[in-house]
Amino acid sequence: MRTNGKGKAGATASYEKALEWVVGGVAFFFVVVLLGYLFGLGAWVDGQPPRFAIMVENVEQIGNVYQMQVVVTNEGDVTASDVRLRAVLHQDVGPDEARELRFDYLPQRSQRRGAFVFERDPRSGVTVDLSVTSYVEP
Known part of the structure; x- marks a missing residue:
């Protein structure tokens, strides 16, 4: 029986590529949320001097x-x-x-x-x- 050369190795590479995209997407989401939080802190804090x-x-x-x-x-x-x-x-x-x-x-x-x-x-x-x-x- 002949295979087209992709077999198990091709499926593993495809799975790893998908996992990389998922991890990258999650990391991107957290970076965007963190930057939004820091920007919001800077924009909405009144900057009142120490009391x-x-x-x-x-x-x-x-x-x-x-x-x-x-x-x-x-x-x-x-x-x-x-x-x-x-x-x-x-x-x-x-x-x-x-x-x-x-x-x-x-x-x-x-x-x-x-x-x-x-x-x-x-x-x-x-x-x-x-x-x-x-x-x-x-």
Whole structure:
């Protein structure tokens, strides 16, 4: 019995060629979806500068000092770096107690935690002012 030379080898080559087209089509689809997503992100994001919200999470006495844990949130659409926070305890008696805290990197729409360390209890008879004093857009 004679064959025309294509036989099994021809069927395998045809199958491999079809598989290549299917894989290529799926990859092309994902690349187009990814590019569309990135383009949409760039087109519809307002590009609001960093906006910060600071919240006191907890105050804990450790030895002779008090740690005031805070959460800072960047509610803007732009990443901030070298973010500096300042906390000032205004007291009725004695001098104010001021502390600073620095975060290297605060991406858009994210949170970071840190702690201010005070000699006096920030929960008792004092006013605490929290503020962001500076940041840099990388």
